[in-house]
Amino acid sequence: MEDIKHYMQQLGTEARAASRAMARADTDTKNKALRAIATAIRRERDTLLAANAADLQAARNNGLEPAMLDRLILSEKGIATMAEGLEQIASLPDPIGEMSDFKYRPSGIQIGKMRVPLGVIGIIYEARPNVTVDAAGLCIKSGNAAILRGGSEAIQCNRALAAIVHEGLAAAGLPATAVQVVATTDRAAVGELITMKEYVDVIVPRGGKGLIERISNEARIPVIKHLDGNCHVYVDESADLDKALRILENSKTQRLGTCNTAESLLVARSIAQEALPPLAAMLVSKGVEIRGCNETRALVPQAKPATEEDYYTEFLAAIISVKVVADVDEAIAHINQYSSQHTEAIVTENYTRARQFLREVDSSSVIVNASTRFADGFEYGLGAEIGISTDKLHARGPVGLEGLTSLKYIVLGDGEVRA
Ligand SMILES: NC(=O)C1=CN([C@@H]2O[C@H](COP(=O)(O)OP(=O)(O)OC[C@H]3O[C@@H](n4cnc5c(N)ncnc54)[C@H](OP(=O)(O)O)[C@@H]3O)[C@@H](O)[C@H]2O)C=CC1
Ligand SMILES: N[C@@H](CCC(=O)OP(=O)(O)O)C(=O)O
Structure with a gap:
């Protein structure tokens, strides 16, 4: 010593x-x-x-x-x-x-x-x-x-x-x-x-x-x-589903072990029935285990039940927590409670909700319609980080x-x- x-x-x-x-x-x-x-x-x-x-x-x-x-x-x-x-x-x-x-x-x-x-x-x-x-x-x-x-x-x-x-x-x-x-x-x-x-x-x-x-x-x-990145992707009721699929796939599966990898998916209730099955199918096809709320499990038979702890967890592995939320207000409240204030993304074509998300989410990067994996010094033009x-x-x-x-x-x- x-x-x-x-x-x-x-x-x-x-x-x-x-x-x-x-x-x-x-x-x-x-x-x-x-x-x-x-x-x-x-x-x-x-x-x-x-x-x-x-x-x-x-x-x-x-x-x-x-x-x-x-x-x-x-x-x-x-x-x-x-x-x-x-x-x-x-x-x-x-x-x-x-x-x-x-x-x-x-x-x-x-x-x-x-x-x-x-x-x-x-x-x-x-x-x-x-x-x-x-x-x-x-x-x-x-x-x-x-x-x-x-x-x-x-x-x-x-x-x-x-x-x-x-x-x-x-x-x-x-x-x-x-x-x-x-x-x-x-x-x-x-x-x-x-x-x-x-x-x-x-x-x-x-x-x-x-x-x-x-x-x-x-x-x-x-x-x-x-510190750690418990990063979220929120799929809003006005999301373009093709964009949502691309963004979630990249955010969660491009590299499982990085701090800007998404660990949690939130989906607006009004679009859940349409959006969750294809999003879940994409995740499952990539070997990702889904841990969801009851509403998620009703729409995605493969999903396991999510615990409160899962929503706080940075898995750094092929696991994602999923929750159906009422709207952008509940999404923001959930993120501000469970995230590690690293990086969060919203998928939406609605300008007003995009601006609300940008203003109210209290994280170091807040992203509209792009992958959480972009939170990186090189990608932001800083040369490195x-x-x-x-x-x-x-x-x-x-x-x-x-x-x-x-x-x-x-x-x-x-x-x-x-x-
Ligand atoms: N925000 C960011 O920029 C980044 C965040 N991360 C986060 O890091 C985590 C993953 O990396 P991981 O390697 O598991 O992180 P760890 O925290 O285990 O290790 C990181 C470094 O801290 C050291 N360390 C850890 N605990 C102690 C301790 N009690 N006393 C002294 N040194 C310690 C490790 O040393 P040792 O080798 O001895 O274990 C290592 O050098 C994730 O949560 C990830 O999100 C990672 C990179 C960038
Ligand atoms: N700059 C990184 C993210 C930060 C990082 O290094 O994270 P980690 O893989 O947890 O060590 C990247 O996007 O590749």
Whole structure:
């Protein structure tokens, strides 16, 4: 334990020093590092595939669920996408140093704002290797230093990626310690990371209930929570059924293990008889188990009874909860009670109800007539994402470069003094 404390303090000290250099770095230097990392990722493709194969083998031996294994896989295409993602981040405008909102005050001084990095960001995330590179890339471009603690099942791949990121930073003349990957899977390191307030400015936890509990109890540093996604699709009485089928299929079945996957379907009573049987048939054909209310079960013989707990559950598996609701008001009330405030979609051709849903659903993304799977930084044009914030303060929804910065006031004078 003492060793881990010492190790984490070391990472913290180095990260704090590196954050000063990152805040000073100019755009070309940061972009050079990003492009050098992209080149090294492509060059080291076989090393990365081998490291990932070792992680996958260990995870299979430990009986990891299929949806979690799917998340752990780093394919050749995934490697190419990581490298492209870095190049896209390089091509985005640099937010740091941007000055805005200037106005003169009667005293003669000029007041404005300047965008600055947050400093040192500690990110705790699931066993998904691409997050290591996306997070590193966004932190570098936004002039921050990062301490990355990925899921333990991805440790081999994350170590290999860390070496590549260090090489790219060094090639650009930036400190390799600007991005450090915690090299141990011991969760005591997480305990240290979330309490090292002298070294870490903000913690981004990406994960589920166990992580939430620990962070809520122990964190001594501001947190931007990126938590679970109990996401809903509501099929309104004015829904186009072809759209509803497409949207539900994609929201629920495109990837079972992601946080923006739909876990619950709500259907307006007036359209249930027409809509539920084909929607259920599509889900069943994709191997999805349906857990429904009594009205659902009357229309869908295969449906099992849903418990109250099911409506609160993020299954991350081929299971969906289904409920027939009176109207959009009940749909909104249900979502605001049971969802995790991540992402919800309405399928409707009715403009007024679409606007009501957008206004009243209290989640980080609210979508009309499109899949919940779009809630993603890349899809929203941010280049990549640190994750999807389910918090309301500082950043909400997919977090890109701007979410890793803040604004400070700057004041320009010419000898003015306060009267
Ligand atoms: N909003 C968002 O952007 C995202 C949300 N998620 C959510 O994450 C969940 C699925 O991922 P899953 O891997 O199961 O999540 P977990 O919460 O189990 O794990 C995520 C990370 O947290 C660590 N962790 C978990 N519990 C503790 C603890 N008590 N103490 C210290 N560290 C801990 C894990 O470490 P270890 O490896 O040791 O288990 C891992 O690094 C889903 O709920 C999903 O919606 C996932 C990605 C993005
Ligand atoms: N950006 C992701 C969603 C966020 C994410 O990484 O979720 P998860 O698969 O739970 O680790 C995507 O849509 O692929």
